[in-house]
Amino acid sequence: MSFDLIIVLLLLAAAVAMFALNRPRMDAVALLMMTALPFTGVITMNEALAGFSDPNIVLIAALFVVGEGLMRTGVTHRLGDWLVSRSARSETRLIVLMMIVVAGIGSVMSSTAVVAIFIPVVLRIARSTSTAPSRLMMPLSFAGLFSGMMTLIATPPNLVVNGELVRRGYEGFHLFSITPFGLPLLAIGIAYMLIARRWLTTPVSIERPGRPRPHLSEWIEEYGLAEREYRLRITSRSSLIGKTLQDLDLRGSSGMSIVAIERSGRFANRFIRPEASTQLQAGDVLFLDLFVPSTDIDEFRRRFGLEKLPLSGTYFSDRSQEIGMAEVMIPSGSPLIGKTIIEARIRSQYGLTVIGLRRGSEARGKSLLHDKLQLGDTLLLVGRWKQIRRLQMGGKEVILLDLPAEIDDAIPAPTRAPHALLSLAVVIVLMVTGAVPNVQAALIGCLMLGMFRCLDLDSAYRSIHWQSIVLIVGMLPFSLALQKTGGVDLAADALLGMAGDTHPRIVLAAIFIITAALGLFVSNTATAVLMAPVALAVAEAMQASPYPFAMIVGLAASCAFMTPVSSPVNTLVVGPGNYEFSDFVKVGVPFALIALVISVTLIPWLLPF
Known part of the structure; x- marks a missing residue:
């Protein structure tokens, strides 16, 4: 052992x-x-920094952006809603469904891509179900690793092993050659995570630091908004068709305000801003606030030919991804002082509707439209999140006091969901077909998301989890240093030395253990590159079939459960799950041993020596 290797x-x-x-x-x-390794003289500073130009690093960053595009257009929200609805708020069922879905999608695209895309989905599920993210993020990373065992193209180590077989003159694996081993491991892994999640009790606040934000439900109760809301669809026989909101003057004539209008679009329904010039169409759904209790809503509905639709949330809270609220205050010097709500024309100015007025501690509902605004009055506004966010830019008329917690779940570009799905489909097709390198496919997807206005550059930069990027880049130089100092060759020679007359199953177990051990510190792709030739050389020395030995390397390389640096999939969930190094050790090591037993049992049975 050289001095350089010891260092x-x-x-x-x-x-x-x-x-x-x-x-x-x-x-x-x-x-x-990354700073210390060049001092050893084994690698140069340029080699230590080479990870920043590694295509896989750029790929991971690009996939964060793709995930952000899916989140901002509501795709991940809808997927999260589907998982929650199917799980019936059962954490057990949620974990099972999530792991199956992630492993299934990851079988045809990069597991790193799948996990990066699902992180915002899982965080939103954790927030909506009041579940600690630490109990869901580890199952997510496990599912991402299992996806690499579903098909030949699911992860680079599989392709590396297959390429080594072909280079040595053997017939390569087929697309689903690895699937019979991956499916049992996935099933047992799901069962294992249902037990191991109890060890992941890292306390994580799912709210932002500082004073907790109010929820919409609190404002609904505080301002007495319950039972004031109605959803009415304009039928084909309605007399409102073709009329503008200015023509109707619903506030003055019927004591109600239009909070939002939902209109059918080409791909999906969209919410439009109610303005005086907005012309109503057949099929439009009006979200109405009835602030005058004496108004007969049934008579109003019959008179104008409207269809009453059911409500599934108190005061439109079921539409909180599109419709939000904000509290504002009338400051000193505001031109609104002395005016009524109608005279203030807040909807014309901000595109938002006043649905609540509080003076001191008293909420004034019945006299909402007729009271003259005073210094210090608090107004509750409702409307689309896009308009609510503009309040943050400030103004002399009102001062933004508070935003609800639901703003974190708001969808900035819901109408762009089909475009985001198209961008994702292009990325998947390019990756599966191999028409271009994976990193180029991901960058094409990012450009498409920008071109379709699913996100902007600022949100793209903010979406990248730089802590994960730096962690991966900083550990990559160890792979090169171990190769240069002969550390990997030393392990390989020891393995070849023990081949001798040992039973093939024991040799398979040894290859699995060494591959998994190398994967603690070296990327699983690099591990496969180093171990595949060694495993095939052992097979030839034993005059055995190369396929069991090649398969054990592929499976072991994907069993990177034991540390957060074993695989980018693990690294991605460290921050969101608030994990420590020991969390991966206590959960990953036992399952790696289970995977070892299963692999050594199944491989000789399905791929005889």
Whole structure:
């Protein structure tokens, strides 16, 4: 063992110790190692920084952007809603469905891509079900790793092993050659995570730091909004067709305000801003606020030919992804002082409807339209989130006091969901067919999302989880350092030395253990590159079929459960799940042993020596 190898191993041990203690945080440890390794002389500073130009790093960053585009257009929200509805608020059923869906989608595209896309979905589910994200993020990463065992194209290590077989003159694996091994591991992995989730009780606040934001339900109760809401559809025989809101003057004539209008679009329904010039059409759904209790809503509906639609949430709270609220205050010097709500023309100015007025601690509902506004009055506004966000830019008329917690679930571009799905479909097709490199496919998807206005550059940059990027880049130099100092060759020679007369199953187990051990610190793709030739050489030395030995490398490379740096899939969930190094050890090591037993049992049965 050379002196250089000893130094590299000591640095590696120091990194592992700091990871285990979680002092300092993991991305800081990665930066320390990236700075320290060039001092050994084994690698240069340029080689230590080479990870920033690694296509896989760019791919991961691009996939964060793709995930953000799906989130901003509501695709992930709808998928999360489907998972929640199917799970009936059962955490057990939720984990089962989530892992099956992620593993299924990951079988035809990058597992890293799938996990990056599902992170916002899982965070939203955790928020809506009041579940600690730590109980869901680890199952998500496990499912991402299992997806690599579903098909040949699911993960690079599979392709590396298959390529080594072909280079040595053997027939390669078929698309579903790995599936018979992956499906049992997925089923057992799901059962295992239903038990192991109890070990993941990291306390995580799913609210932002600082004073907790109010929820819409609190304002609905505080301002007495319950039973004031109605959803009415304009039928084909309605006399409102073709009329503008200015013509109707519903506030003055009927004591009601139009909060929003839902109109059928080409691909999906969309909410439009109610303005004086808005012309009503057949099929439009009016979201009405009835602030005068004496108004006969049934008589109004019959008179104008409207159809009453059911409500599934108190005061449109079931539409909180599109419709929101905000509290504003009348400041000193505001031109609104002394005017009534109608005279203030707040809807014309901000595109929002006043549905509540509070003076001191008293909410004034019945006299809402007729009271003259005073200094310090608090108004509750309702409308589309796009208009509500504009209140944050400030103004002399009103001061924004508070926004509800539901703003985090708002969908900025709901009408762009079909475009986001088209962009994702293009990325998947390009990745599956191999028409272009994966990183180029992801960048094409990012450009399409921008072209379709699913997101802007600012939101794209904010979506990238830089802590994960730095952690991966900082640990990549260890792979090169171990190769240069002969650390990997040393392990390979030891494996070849033990082949001898040992039973093939024991050799398979040894290959699995060494591959998984290397994967603790080296990317699983690099591990497959290093171990595939060794495994095939052992098979030839034993005069055995190469396929069991190639398969064990592919499976072991995907069993990167044991540390957060074993795979980018694990690294991605560290921040959102608030995990420490020890969380992966206590959950991943037992299952890696289970996977070892299953693999050594199944492989000789399905792929005889």
